[in-house]
Amino acid sequence: MPDILADSKIFQWAGIGFGENETLLLARSLKQLAISSGASNIRLWGKIHGTKRDYYIAEGSTDAGQTEEEKPAGFEARGTGVNKYVYWATNSPLEAWTQLPDLAPADLQAAREVKVLFSGDLNRKILTNPFFFKVEKNLLRAQIARISFSTTIVPKGIYKTLDENEKEIEDMPPPEGQPLLLPSTLAMSKVEMWVHHSQNILRCNRITHIDQGEGDETGEVMKKIEAGDPYEKRLKSIALDSKVKGGLPAWSVKYFGDADSFGTVKKPEERVNFGTAVAKSLQWPGAHTFYNNGRWLQIYVGDGLKYEQKTFYPVFPPVIREDPKEKPCYHEVIYFV
Numbered sequence: 001m002p003d004i005l006a007d008s009k010i011f012q013w014a015g016i017g018f019g020e021n022e023t024l025l026l027a028r029s030l031k032q033l034a035i036s037s038g039a040s041n042i043r044l045w046g047k048i049h050g051t052k053r054d055y056y057i058a059e060g061s062t063d064a065g066q067t068e069e070e071k072p073a074g075f076e077a078r079g080t081g082v083n084k085y086v087y088w089a090t091n092s093p094l095e096a097w098t099q100l101p102d103l104a105p106a107d108l109q110a111a112r113e114v115k116v117l118f119s120g121d122l123n124r125k126i127l128t129n130p131f132f133f134k135v136e137k138n139l140l141r142a143q144i145a146r147i148s149f150s151t152t153i154v155p156k157g158i159y160k161t162l163d164e165n166e167k168e169i170e171d172m173p174p175p176e177g178q179p180l181l182l183p184s185t186l187a188m189s190k191v192e193m194w195v196h197h198s199q200n201i202l203r204c205n206r207i208t209h210i211d212q213g214e215g216d217e218t219g220e221v222m223k224k225i226e227a228g229d230p231y232e233k234r235l236k237s238i239a240l241d242s243k244v245k246g247g248l249p250a251w252s253v254k255y256f257g258d259a260d261s262f263g264t265v266k267k268p269e270e271r272v273n274f275g276t277a278v279a280k281s282l283q284w285p286g287a288h289t290f291y292n293n294g295r296w297l298q299i300y301v302g303d304g305l306k307y308e309q310k311t312f313y314p315v316f317p318p319v320i321r322e323d324p325k326e327k328p329c330y331h332e333v334i335y336f337v
Contacts, residue, residue: 001034004044010292010297022093026044026056026093030044034060037060037064039086041060048143048300049118049304053092053119055090055140056089056091056092057144058089058097059086061085061086062086065099066102072105074104076206082103082145087099087100087141088100089137100141100144102141103145105206108145111139114126115128118140118303118304122135122136123135146201146284146306147284149200149201150198150281151298152298153195153196153289154197157183159171161234161235166233169197184261185255185275185277186275186277188253189253189255191239194251194289196235196237199231202231203229204229245308249282250281250283251282253278254277255276255277256276258274259273259275273293275292277291284302285307287300
């Protein structure tokens with residue numbers, strides 16, 4: 001489990017901080033969560049603001065909490081696709097964590113069609129148009145997936161695509177007899193040095209298309225499906241991302257701290273930089289990725305909403321005024337003199 005107390009000092013370069021007391025409570029709470037749930041790779045995913053109470057979100061891997069009920073069509077099993085990780089939510093580090101439900105394709109589709117601020121109540125009914133047939137914890141889980149798969153980025157040159165399958169990636173092999181040379185912090189202050197790590201969520205609300213099985217021996221059906229709902233290229237540079245509405249770039253990458261390099265006590269010939277490169281998503285405001293001395297980490301602190309310039313709900317027309325009351329009519333009388 002990452003050291004939140006040490007990471008919080010890096011988060012401060014982007015203006016993110018929970019306070020020393022709150023951070024210490026979070027560290028202890030996450031350790032208790034790892035013990036009670038039996039999950040591995042527990043980390044603080046981030047914080048989502050609510051109108052009444054906020055959510056702290058934890059990410060990890062576990063098989064616990066799965067239901068035996070029949071899964072909907074297109075559902076991706078736990079540990080794969082959009083359900084690769086399990087997420088927990090709590091309003092305070094002093095309160096218990098609640099495991100969020102696994103994600104169904106219908107939940108993702110509904111989340112793409114609505115825009116609602118979270119309240120902090122996981123069981124609140126969502127009243128919106130189009131109607132959301134589940135409660136806030138399902139919408140929260142869907143937004144977490146959308147944010148994660150859109151903003152998980154890594155330094156260029158750390159991974160490579162497989163030769164036999166360009167949809168899969170693996171660690172970049174180091175030169176023979178030498179460790180893999182990681183980029184410097186100054187180099188990571190350029191947009192071109194960051195690439196996407198995760199696959200894109202397809203329009204079918206999955207990571208992969210459903211195998212057509214025996215009904216598609218030639219593979220023609222799958223080719224037509226992929227042509228209509230294509231995969232994005234793996235390890236795509238974030239510089240190629242579409243601009244947000246208004247003409248702004250999708251990402252902002254800046255360098256913070258001292259730009260000079262210094263030698264260490266043990267190895268004076270090695271140069272160490274104590275600054276931090278920060279990549280901020282403008283498509284999903286609140287998503288931050290940090291790079292510091294060969295280590296990168298991510299956190300999200302925001303409203304859980306995608307950037308839009310226009311309001312979600314249409315502006316209603318002016319109130320139609322009532323028809324004026326008709327004045328009484330009289331027969332015209334002609335007098336002759």
